[in-house]
Amino acid sequence: MPINIPETLPAKDILEKENIFLMEDPRASKQDIRPLNILILNLMPEKEKTERQLLRLLSNSPLQVNVEFIHTSTYESKNISKSHLSQFYKTYDEIKEKNYDGMIITGAPVEQLPFEEVAYWEELTQIMEWTKTNVTSVLHICWGAQAALYHHYGIRKYELPEKISGVFQHRIMNETNKLVRGMDDAFLAPHSRYTDVSEEEILANDQLTLLASSKEAGALLMMSKDEKHVMITGHIEYESTTLAEEYERDVAKGLDVNVPTGYYPNDDPDQKPLNRWRSQAYLLFSNWLNYCVYQETPYEWDSVDSWSI
Template identity: 45%
Template sequence: MPIKIPDDLPARSTLEAEGVMVLRETDAVRQDIRPLRIALLNLMPNKVRTETQFARLLGASPLQVELTLVKITNHVARNTDSGHIAAFYRDWEDVRSERFDGLVVTGAPVETLAFEAVTYWDELRRIFDWSQTNVHGSFTICWGAQAAAHHFHGLPKHLLAEKAFGVFSHRNLAPASPFLRGFSDDVAIPVSRWTEIRRADIAANSGLEVLMESDEGGLGLLHDPAHRALHMFNHIEYESGSLADEYFRDVAAGLPAGKPANYFPDDDPARPPRNHWRSHAHLLFGNWINQIYQTTPFDPAAIGRN
């Protein structure tokens, strides 16, 4: 089944060129099925690129997915055209009365700030609480995952001595988990962050389960069953050139930029990187979508009642 996104969303042409099945809104209304409603709370500066990354992964599911783009209420995006935001995004305050099968919360370039210093922290906390009554399952990414772990479990965020930057091997610690069905024993995942959540801070009675972990990158994936959530601390959604773009951006800005580890062939930035994580990214999101489909109520009004 395809993913249903607005007909004019820029991601559509990219996904169609890649062979992703994209359903037009006019065709979707003729299908007598209930699509899974997934909300994407996009906190990244480049909205269009991030939309495409997640729509690509959500659209690979055999189930019909209806994607709703959500933003922090009254927050002005400085790196995306205001017309795009107005055309395709809805404020969270405008969707808070609705129910969704899934919620994806992206990363954000605010990780070195204290959580409480982030201008939209209070609203994000309300969104996390709302997810417990109006969303069946959540998937948080990078800073979004750190924020959720802090909100729900009080886990502190630690500043790293240097940026964790590169593609690092993660051990599959829970091969029997439905979220890691079909995963290899070791998984390469892009990492790009200045802070981390540490295993040592997780209380024994927290109910949190570490699903993936890396010697170089630390915690990779947590399952939070009490809050029906997955917390991915790294960027498995990244495209092949995402880390290269970050590296060259920092070089151009005169910032101290170390090359991403295990990324450029022979560590040569002049050579195009090879993607070693794409299949696992599709598998992880496919497993998450399937788990939601297997457990979400057929009647959306019943979401959040159990």
């Protein structure tokens, strides 16, 4: 999938070196096709790294994708320059009159706070309400998944005795669901969080379908039965070294953290970690774009009334 991104976005040079198919605005405008319009609410502190991770996974499909980024206006990130935000990001107020085929809401390092104490919670709930009429399907990641489960379905998160960090095996719970089509019966995925949600509550909710779970890390992947919301509690978008960078950061802060489980060869932080989840991550994103977005979105968004759930 050629991804249409701004020519000067810093992630562009890195992704091109990986042979990711990117397309700039002038070329994209000459193609007589209907691209998918994807909005990304990037709540992660290292925004450029998250941009790169998500754009990479959105690239693996034959359709053209236009990507826009938004950030919260009620909280200003301290880890990104104002010039980067002003050049490549918009706010909710700037896009709220538009419609999007798909949206991604990322995780955020606020999971140990009650939802209502997060600085931008009111703004986020406004955005999540807006997606009900203006977005075909929304993919929520990590804390973003917990926020969606709480806001849309009343499922609360709870604090764990210690941080879940590592790469864990998961099993497909519903192999006939199109979102996991082609995925292995058992596959690996990274987790990095201090909180969890109840698998029993997810299974008991008649609006949700649990699609993948781990004995060690709990529920990973679930989808609403109307296919409007997809929730991933882990970080399948992570690069090979992301967990290592987080571990080294926590150690440098003097935090009492364990070596990420199942991540380093022989559990030795001096050895280079291997990415053993990449293919499943690509496939899951491709399935979401195809089955939940492309196959379901209206060809023309003339008005909100032209599409109903």
